[in-house]
Amino acid sequence: MSAPDARRPDTPVNPPQKEKATTRGPAETVLVSTIARRFYLDGRSKVEIAEEFGLSRFKVARALDIARDTGIVRISIRLPSQIDADLSDRLRAAHGLDRAIVVTGFEDPVQTRQQLGATAADLLGEIVEDGDVLGLAWGRTINIMGAELTRLARCTTVQLGGVFSHRTGDEGSVETVRRAAQLSGGTAYPIYAPLIVPDATTARALREDPGIASAFAHFDRLTKAVVAIGGWDERSSTVYQSLDPEAREEYRDLGVRAEVSGQLFDVEGRWVRTPLTDRLIGVGVEQLRAVPEVIAVAGGPDKAEAVGVMLRSGLVSTVVTDAETARSLLA
Structure with missing residues (x-):
């Protein structure tokens, strides 16, 4: 019996992976928001935040990225109104x-x-x-x-x-x-x-x-x-x-x-x-x-x-x- 044709037109060579869901649960949302507040408003360092929540610095940095990417944190540059x-x-x-x-x-x-x-x-x-x-x-x-x-x-x-x-x-x-x-x-x-x-x-x-x-x-x-x-x-x-x-x-x-x-x-x-x-x-x-x-x-x-x-x-x-x-x- 001949081997199946690996290049049959109805069989994709690299089938697309399922897109990862971007919806985050309430617990993660609260954690990301709290980390962002500590960093941006309270002036805490990533090391201090990591120690407080028992996380690695990498996970703290990732949480801050998520906060910016999802709009929890919006960064704007505002100058005095009189300066162009x-x-x-x-x-x-x-x-x-x-x-x-x-x-x-x-x-x-x-x-x-x-x-x-x-x-x-x-x-x-x-x-x-x-x-x-x-x-x-x-x-x-x-x-x-x-x-x-x-x-x-x-x-x-x-x-x-x-x-x-x-x-x-x-x-x-x-x-x-x-x-x-x-x-x-x-x-x-x-x-x-x-x-x-x-x-x-x-x-x-x-x-x-x-x-x-x-x-x-x-x-x-x-x-x-x-x-x-x-x-x-x-x-x-x-x-x-x-x-x-x-x-x-x-x-x-x-x-x-x-x-x-x-x-x-x-x-x-x-x-x-x-x-x-x-x-x-x-x-x-x-x-x-x-x-x-x-x-x-x-x-x-x-x-x-x-x-x-x-x-x-x-x-x-x-x-x-x-x-x-x-x-x-x-x-």
């Missing part, structure tokens, strides 16, 4: 930044500025370390940041430039430095002088003043610096407002499109030396470039071009901005 994590990551990657923090922003620029300042204050509280030398520039948003600071590691705080004496409330830059130092318990080095003086001779004389010289002596020691970014127009730059119309147009003709602490940059992010440079009481471009982390805090409808300029300059390693500005930069 997707835009932050895209902006960081697109411009090769160490960090980008993008806030949602408001239609009202004043509210957006408040949001940027508060977020920058939280960032400083997070990243400043003991022994840092922290430089703070002038800026309305930076002054808000100073007022919103609630914690700061012990550090030395240095003012990066003088004030705008013709503007109301410009003592804010000095107060920001002093508040940061008081909060951290470190030493403050404020600059009691204008950012822009009438001529180079006056600037040289002021830089030799003992108090101002003490601040300048720390510029080469900076480990972190926070700066504002101004465009080259009436709305978004106090430096622009401080100059006469002839100088404004002269510098625009030279290609100036952005400024940081009075230092001017063209559309490609290249530094532009002008007669203004010698009249400044503040940090120099090369000194800023040597700082390991330069944090720019800037946003609003009039700042997109200027922020883009400074990102191209390579001077900025971290930016705190708003969603509208971030989208413009990515576009």
